[in-house]
Amino acid sequence: MIAGEGRAGPFPHGAEEWRVRLRCRGRRGVLGAGVLLDSEHVLTCAHVALAAEDLAVEMVALPGMPASSAHIVEHVEPQHERGDVALLRLATPRPGVRPATLREVAMSWNRSVHAQGYPRGLEEVGAWATMTLSGMAGAEWQQMNGAGGHRVQRGFSGAGVADDENGHVLGIVVSEYNENGVGLSWMIPVAAIERHLPVLSRWVVGDDGIDARFKNRAAHYNDRVRALMDWLGRRQDGGAVLLVVGQDLLHLKDAVALSAVGESPAPDLAIDVEGLTTEEVSRRIVDRAGLVSRGSSTDRVRAGTPPMTVVIDGVDAARDPRSLLDDVGRPMVASGARLVLGFRDGDAADLAAARELARAAVVTRLDGFVARVSALMAEEPDTAATKLRLGLSALRRAAATDWRLVEDKLPRFDRAITRAERERAARRHVEDELSVLRGRLATAHARAAAAGFAEDLELDRHLRRAHAALDADPVDLAVALGAVQACEAAVRRRLTGGDRG
The missing domain is CATH 2.40.10.120 (Thrombin, subunit H)
Structure with missing residues (x-):
């Protein structure tokens, strides 16, 4: 379809x-x-x-x-x-x-x-x-x-x-x-x-995206299979490329088979591409992603795909391995995919191109980190943002020498950026809420003053409590909200003629 x-x-x-x-x-x-x-x-x-x-x-x-x-x-x-x-x-x-x-x-x-x-x-x-x-x-x-x-x-x-x-x-x-x-x-x-x-x-x-060749087998656990299952399930680690070569493909097939029956998170797509054209592989990807394609599926993949986890077995047995890497693998890496590329021959001519794709995945992640850390620095260059900027500079220098040494460090650094972004967002939320509460308090005070209650002792006590709650360090938003609401309620009572004290 x-x-x-x-x-x-x-x-x-x-x-x-x-x-x-x-x-x-x-x-x-x-x-x-x-x-x-x-x-x-x-x-x-x-x-x-x-x-x-x-x-x-x-x-x-x-x-x-x-x-x-x-x-x-x-x-x-x-x-x-x-x-x-x-x-x-x-x-x-x-x-x-x-x-x-x-x-x-x-x-x-x-x-x-x-x-x-x-x-x-x-x-x-x-x-x-x-x-x-x-x-x-x-x-x-x-x-x-x-x-x-x-x-x-x-x-x-x-x-x-x-x-x-x-x-x-x-x-x-x-x-x-x-x-x-x-x-x-x-x-x-x-x-x-x-x-x-x-x-x-x-x-x-x-369908579930898992070819029958992966599922119809008596799969067995061992340390390598468990490691591959763990890699397939770590979607939160972001885009990456894993090369699996020769006899290790048997372990990959076991890992996919076990994940497909619920032992761990399964890949979005696991396909054997032996004899397939780039367009045929692209069609499987586009279909599994649920994307609209009114022309070439390969062109649709080039236009961008969701960040998927995809196992491609038999890259070197495809109709055109280099086209598969360039026209499918490269744009998917740019979109944040996690790709497992299986090669049956350890001396395959296109293994070098696959390794370059794995390097490109690292570079893509680092480029994304640059944009996020720069945004943190531009908004508020605090200690956390400065440490991230220095750490990122060190990672980029290391990647220029040997990207493999950097690859395993990316998920941890990603989590550090995410933590800083969340803390920054939480601070912004508090600041925004405090700004709204200060505005409400100022409005309540102005209403009281306009009605002739500027010197009211009871209202003054509520006002001072609310200001103290808003200026506390650290501030408790629930306490501040309660204090402002109490002040507003006291003003309403005065304005309606009740509780004139």
Whole structure:
């Protein structure tokens, strides 16, 4: 199947006919949302489907179409960030309605997605939320960070999470967390849904990305296999290239096979490229990434791919190994991919080019560090930023001499930069909150003064407490907020004539 084309074809965002709303027949309010899979089946959350005995399913994008009753065909209840899926069957089929395309893809970080839910007050019109995918939470659920629009909240459960690029449904919303304005939510991806409800395989396109040659083997553990499994699972370490040569390929195949059955995080794609052209390999990558490609897949890879973990076995047995390295490997490295390149011949002519690609991965990471450290220095050249700048200079000098000595140091340095960025962001948050609170306090004081309470002793005590809380070092935002709110409340009492003391 061509990436970007589902069974129902492309459809404009916001007009997807597969969107449904679930109610309890005869009662007000909305239970949640769902995804139409064909003329008579709907996917939703188990906790939504089990919330009422008499379910009514409404076609949101087709106003005027009467609601249909529905019953549960299969379901798996939620438990410890797992499950929470249900398949429904409509009493009244909906022929002619464009169903969703469920797609199993590499769940790359920062992929842009959207969903429509029906929160309180917006049950009839619905609300759109845009998010970016983040990491896994527990064994199956995937975190989503709010990116704009309405926050995911009660009323979004069961909503299809659609890829912004092609409209394919990547999962359904299962939970949310909105305390203190955080705006986090979680979805269960299609692959996990299919594991719970194998019947859904008839509606799913895409696959787990692992070639049968890796899975159909009696795999065994040893120290090298464990080391390779560890490397495949360290997505947080960032882009890198690992070369595996000769007999070591047997250990690589064992590592992939064991990861594919859940022993550790599996690669997004593991393919044997013997005899394949660069375009054929690119097509597998584009398809697994869920990217839109209306022309050459190789051109689409060159344009950039999500940061994926990809195992390419038999590079030297491909139709054109050099083209594979230059036209697929190089742009993927630039996009932050983690690539394992397998060579069957230790004397292969293109091993030198592969080693150069591994060096390029190190240089790319260092260049990215330069931009991040420079941003820290430009904003506030404190001790932490200065130490990072000096450390980065030392890493770049070492890489110019022997990049292999630097490669293993990159993940630790990346974490150090991330820690400094988070601390800087936390300080900015405190400063911003304090600025808002000082503004509120100044407003309260001005209101009191304008009403003739400038010399009020009680208000003065509240004002001094609030200023003390705001000027404390270190400041406690909760205490400062409480002090400002107490001052505001005291001013309101004075202005309304109560508690004139």
